[in-house]
Amino acid sequence: xxxxxxxxxxxxxxxxxxxxxxxxxxxxxxxxxxxxxxxxxxxxxxxxxxxxxxxxxxxxxxxxxxxxxxxxxxxxxxxxxxxxxxxxxxxxxxxxxxxxxxxxxxxxxxxxxxxxxxxxxxxxxxxxxxxxxxxxxxxxxxxxxxxxxxxxxxxxxxxxxxxxxxxxxxxxxxxxxxxxxxxxxxxxxxxxxxxxxxxxxxxxxxxxxxxxxxxxxxxxxxxxxxxxxxxxxxxxxxxxxxxx
Amino acid sequence: xxxxxxxxxxxxxxxxxxxxxxxxxxxxxxxxxxxxxxxxxxxxxxxxxxxxxxxxxxxxxxxxxxxxxxxxxxxxxxxx
Numbered sequence: 001x002x003x004x005x006x007x008x009x010x011x012x013x014x015x016x017x018x019x020x021x022x023x024x025x026x027x028x029x030x031x032x033x034x035x036x037x038x039x040x041x042x043x044x045x046x047x048x049x050x051x052x053x054x055x056x057x058x059x060x061x062x063x064x065x066x067x068x069x070x071x072x073x074x075x076x077x078x079x080x081x082x083x084x085x086x087x088x089x090x091x092x093x094x095x096x097x098x099x100x101x102x103x104x105x106x107x108x109x110x111x112x113x114x115x116x117x118x119x120x121x122x123x124x125x126x127x128x129x130x131x132x133x134x135x136x137x138x139x140x141x142x143x144x145x146x147x148x149x150x151x152x153x154x155x156x157x158x159x160x161x162x163x164x165x166x167x168x169x170x171x172x173x174x175x176x177x178x179x180x181x182x183x184x185x186x187x188x189x190x191x192x193x194x195x196x197x198x199x200x201x202x203x204x205x206x207x208x209x210x211x212x213x214x215x216x217x218x219x220x221x222x223x224x225x226x227x228x229x230x231x232x233x234x235x236x237x238x239x240x241x242x243x244x
Numbered sequence: 245x246x247x248x249x250x251x252x253x254x255x256x257x258x259x260x261x262x263x264x265x266x267x268x269x270x271x272x273x274x275x276x277x278x279x280x281x282x283x284x285x286x287x288x289x290x291x292x293x294x295x296x297x298x299x300x301x302x303x304x305x306x307x308x309x310x311x312x313x314x315x316x317x318x319x320x321x322x323x324x
Contacts, residue, residue, distance in 0.1 A: 124291060127284070127288055128261065128288070128291075169284060170284065172282065172284065173284065
């Protein structure tokens with residue numbers, strides 16, 4: 001069944017692959033972006049060229065008013081959001097001894113506060129409709145930890161606790177809430193780690209390679225579907241068998 | 245809006261939005277005990293009232309709404 005989907009941080013990387021995947025599945029997709037309108041428009045064009053329908057919406061998802069305005073715009077143009085993918089995320093890596101409060105706050109705001117704000121905004125319509133899918137993108141860093149990423153790992157671990165709690169709150173209304181936790185995926189975010197770090201990581205991945213964004217998107221597409229209606233409160237790791 | 249109008253509109257909301265049985269919706273009925281509305285259902289009820297009557301019900305007032313009659317009185321006071 002075709003639904004209205006919103007993907008935060010949908011202009012690049014994993015978010016872009018998720019938006020395309022949902023578009024290909026026949027859903028109408030709102031592609032949120034923070035800064036890169038051109039990239040978001042390219043994702044929209046890719047979806048519409050494939051016969052789907054999509055819309056680019058700019059908003060800082062860590063900002064309450066911006067989120068409210070984004071939902072209003074999406075609901076006016078496309079209808080109530082039935083599938084929410086909380087994907088927007090940033091890194092501000094540093095060893096904790098050198099990590100400033102700004103680096104902590106920026107990451108927690110964009111990666112975790114956004115999940116709270118967008119989920120709350122989407123839930124109103126989902127509860128009324130007695131159907132909804134919330135899929136948030138976590139990270140193996142939120143499960144195993146990662147040096148230099150205390151802020152990022154805290155936010156990603158926070159998403160897991162948030163999602164389990166929300167799954168219990170709204171399960172009776174036909175709404176599922178899940179987390180997909182990627183390992184090392186070929187994106188700008190992992191490229192920024194540097195070749196040495198990436199090669200070292202590949203050495204501990206059972207499948208011996210980085211993942212592709214569409215390998216995350218395919219699971220998100222499934223969790224967003226009617227078929228996945230009995231899966232909730234889960235964190236599913238997609239990491240190629242990292243450090244098994 | 246007259247009290248009877250509020251009662252009628254609220255009853256429709258409870259039936260349509262919360263799926264309650266029309267026969268059981270009387271002024272003295274308690275939402276949680278008599279109508280078996282769960283805690284999330286109470287939140288839904290408040291949202292539905294706010295949207296449909298165009299009023300704002302702060303948390304401290306919401307806590308005082310136990311029965312259908314309480315809801316009607318709250319809405320009536322807001323609209324007057």
